[in-house]
Amino acid sequence: METSLFNYLLHLGDNALILGHRNSEWCGHGPVLEQDIALTNIALDLIGQARLFYQYAAALKGGPVTEDSLAYFRDVYDFRNCLLVEQPNGDWAHTVLRQFFFSSYQYDLYTALQHSADTQIGSIAAKALKEVTYHLRWSGEWVVRLGDGTGESKDRMRAAINDLWMFTGELFKPAPYEKTLLANGISVPAEPLKGEWEGRLQKIFEEADLEIPPAPAFQSGGKTGAHSEYLGYILAELQFLQRAYPGSTW
Amino acid sequence: MSTEWPLWEVFIRSKQGLDHKHVGSLHAADAAMAIENARDVYTRRQEGLSIWVIESRNIHASDPAEADSLFDPSADKIYRHPTFYHLPPEVKNI
Numbered sequence: 001m002e003t004s005l006f007n008y009l010l011h012l013g014d015n016a017l018i019l020g021h022r023n024s025e026w027c028g029h030g031p032v033l034e035q036d037i038a039l040t041n042i043a044l045d046l047i048g049q050a051r052l053f054y055q056y057a058a059a060l061k062g063g064p065v066t067e068d069s070l071a072y073f074r075d076v077y078d079f080r081n082c083l084l085v086e087q088p089n090g091d092w093a094h095t096v097l098r099q100f101f102f103s104s105y106q107y108d109l110y111t112a113l114q115h116s117a118d119t120q121i122g123s124i125a126a127k128a129l130k131e132v133t134y135h136l137r138w139s140g141e142w143v144v145r146l147g148d149g150t151g152e153s154k155d156r157m158r159a160a161i162n163d164l165w166m167f168t169g170e171l172f173k174p175a176p177y178e179k180t181l182l183a184n185g186i187s188v189p190a191e192p193l194k195g196e197w198e199g200r201l202q203k204i205f206e207e208a209d210l211e212i213p214p215a216p217a218f219q220s221g222g223k224t225g226a227h228s229e230y231l232g233y234i235l236a237e238l239q240f241l242q243r244a245y246p247g248s249t250w
Numbered sequence: 251m252s253t254e255w256p257l258w259e260v261f262i263r264s265k266q267g268l269d270h271k272h273v274g275s276l277h278a279a280d281a282a283m284a285i286e287n288a289r290d291v292y293t294r295r296q297e298g299l300s301i302w303v304i305e306s307r308n309i310h311a312s313d314p315a316e317a318d319s320l321f322d323p324s325a326d327k328i329y330r331h332p333t334f335y336h337l338p339p340e341v342k343n344i
Contacts, residue, residue, distance in 0.1 A: 034276050
């Protein structure tokens with residue numbers, strides 16, 4: 001049970017950290033200053049969420065484990081994030097669609113987790129939900145804006161859907177630790193989340209004049225440590241400084 | 251970008267005040283995006299509770315070149331200030 005809780009906290013934290021890091025790669029490169037700041041704000045929200053989950057996980061583990069050691073001194077196979085969040089930024093369409101797919105999932109997840117039998121997870125979810133509500137609104141509006149925009153923006157959004165769709169199934173495929181915690185009322189059932197997610201997707205895609213792909217979203221593995229090639233490169237950048245100069249501060 | 255988004259002026263009401271104060275400007279494609287951009291650019295440090303945006307082209311301003319004729323004539327009209335008038339001692343408060 002305790003191992004499952006630790007893994008689940010890593011999973012929740014890693015999802016937030018890796019997507020936060022991906023978004024932070026846009027810092028200074030956004031299409032316009034205002035959106036550069038918007039995405040950087042989202043990145044900071046997510047990294048803040050990751051910290052809360054890591055702090056809890058570190059307290060659970062005890063000993064020399066800290067939030068920093070969890071972020072900076074674990075290798076690819078120990079990360080529990082889903083594959084979606086580690087996918088490359090691509091163009092703006094890829095970035096906002098990835099955010100929409102994920103925020104839409106996270107919104108219902110955190111809504112449900114507020115009532116988790118684990119009150120600390122419940123408190124983190126309640127706090128983070130306010131942030132996610134905005135992420136969902138922001139990313140959903142961008143999906144509509146690009147989907148229902150010009151010929152080029154629609155083409156780019158369709159390309160993003162083609163590239164990212166296959167990674168959405170994993171969000172609703174419970175890992176062993178999620179199944180274990182479900183029995184204790186700590187994690188939440190995936191099926192209702194999937195229903196909410198699909199309903200919102202249908203509404204936004206309809207507004208954006210985009211089609212939901214018929215293909216199955218088959219890719220998975222990240223939740224149990226089998227990642228795409230990209231995570232190694234992300235960690236190389238994310239962890240470089242602490243690996244080269246352990247314990248350094250600024 | 252070849253086609254720039256229009257410019258918007260941003261007004262924020264802080265926790266302390268009742269009035270929305272001009273804080274700056276930004277670019278956005280429409281009003282909804284302007285409010286979100288204002289939230290992201292101007293309220294990052296808890297500056298506000300309410301946001302107004304208005305497209306800059308809708309603001310009509312006085313001409314700085316006319317400042318002399320517009321504003322200088324009021325400089326010597328001290329009788330327009332209430333402090334110009336002496337109150338009779340019988341009047342304690344107004």
